[in-house]
Amino acid sequence: MEQIDQRIPATILTGALGSGKTTLLNYILQENHGLKVAVIVNEFGEISIDHHLVVGTDEEVVELANGCICCTVREDLQQAVEKILEREDRPEYLLVETTGLADPRPVAQTFLIDELNEQVRLDAIVTVIDASRFSENLELSGTTTDQILAGDILILNKIDLVSSETVGKIKEELYDLNPAARVLDTVNARVDLRLLLDVGMFQLERLFGGGSEGELLMLEDCPDCAFGVEHNHFHSHLQDDEISSVSFASDRPLDYDRFGEFMGNLPGGIFRGKGILWIEGYDEKLIFHLVGDRSQAVANGEWGREPRYTKLVLIGKRLNRDDILCKLESCLVNV
Numbered sequence: 001m002e003q004i005d006q007r008i009p010a011t012i013l014t015g016a017l018g019s020g021k022t023t024l025l026n027y028i029l030q031e032n033h034g035l036k037v038a039v040i041v042n043e044f045g046e047i048s049i050d051h052h053l054v055v056g057t058d059e060e061v062v063e064l065a066n067g068c069i070c071c072t073v074r075e076d077l078q079q080a081v082e083k084i085l086e087r088e089d090r091p092e093y094l095l096v097e098t099t100g101l102a103d104p105r106p107v108a109q110t111f112l113i114d115e116l117n118e119q120v121r122l123d124a125i126v127t128v129i130d131a132s133r134f135s136e137n138l139e140l141s142g143t144t145t146d147q148i149l150a151g152d153i154l155i156l157n158k159i160d161l162v163s164s165e166t167v168g169k170i171k172e173e174l175y176d177l178n179p180a181a182r183v184l185d186t187v188n189a190r191v192d193l194r195l196l197l198d199v200g201m202f203q204l205e206r207l208f209g210g211g212s213e214g215e216l217l218m219l220e221d222c223p224d225c226a227f228g229v230e231h232n233h234f235h236s237h238l239q240d241d242e243i244s245s246v247s248f249a250s251d252r253p254l255d256y257d258r259f260g261e262f263m264g265n266l267p268g269g270i271f272r273g274k275g276i277l278w279i280e281g282y283d284e285k286l287i288f289h290l291v292g293d294r295s296q297a298v299a300n301g302e303w304g305r306e307p308r309y310t311k312l313v314l315i316g317k318r319l320n321r322d323d324i325l326c327k328l329e330s331c332l333v334n335v
Ligand SMILES: Nc1nc2c(ncn2[C@@H]2O[C@H](COP(=O)(O)OP(=O)(O)OP(=O)(O)O)[C@@H](O)[C@H]2O)c(=O)[nH]1
Pocket: 015, 016, 017, 018, 019, 020, 021, 022, 023, 024, 050, 099, 100, 128, 157, 158, 159, 160, 161, 186, 187, 188, 189, 272, 274, 289, 290, 291, 296
């Protein structure tokens, strides 16, 4: 008789910066699937923004600091999952959102070590793809291709921003890269969850990339990790792509016009921004997003009694940190 797998399913959400991972995560959390979901987010940047952007769950969102993207097994993730599994009220499903700059394979491999594999079943790696920045994201970093290659399900998102002809062309390229994956087109990552969750689509072979069976793929070994030396992984491993982030935080408000001018003449290299803005004269908290040359600030409820602040992370190539910080500082209003 076939045994029922009692392990908790886990889905890894990956995809380039700004492709729509958090949008998908929020959509899943707000849908009526009746599952008790635990969420782990991992983000890029010195100050954390993502946990503020995840809505629709009463559960604590576990946030991992910039982890090592090169190590074969993510110890921080292992610890976070073990802690979640120890909860009295155990979740029925686990969602892990990786940073847009991370190769999802070390994250996936973490779930395959015995300690976790006994309790958690990796259900699928879901890669979100921004249809409006498909070529740009492939050019920006080789990691984008790794994410597509590793995906069991490819969510081709933001198809509202491109023609149906472009959608067709991207699908052909996706098929060439990863013919076995399930491809779903979406706007705002709205997808039939029956095609996404608890689908049992994870394939170990995809992680090996055609390599030897029964052996985990060894990504570049990180000597600093091996010797327990403290180091900034993102700086060292993203050097080739020259991608870095600049974080800005203040408890003073931004001047609407000056910040608008900053956005209109964005310092070179920036292609992603996200944050929470306090604009002078606005009682509402604004959630800010910049992807490529598209930006938006959406009201997200009144500040109320909460102390007001601005937190912003800008990500790009060859950034001039001092120049960016100086320009942002000059957008602040004295109070
Ligand atoms: N036009 C359009 N915008 C979208 C769509 N999906 C998401 N967005 C917007 O794209 C921006 C980035 O979305 P996120 O969900 O934060 O992207 P992400 O992949 O989590 O980004 P990182 O955390 O930087 O990796 C937000 O402003 C979203 O509202 C879509 O289908 N169409």
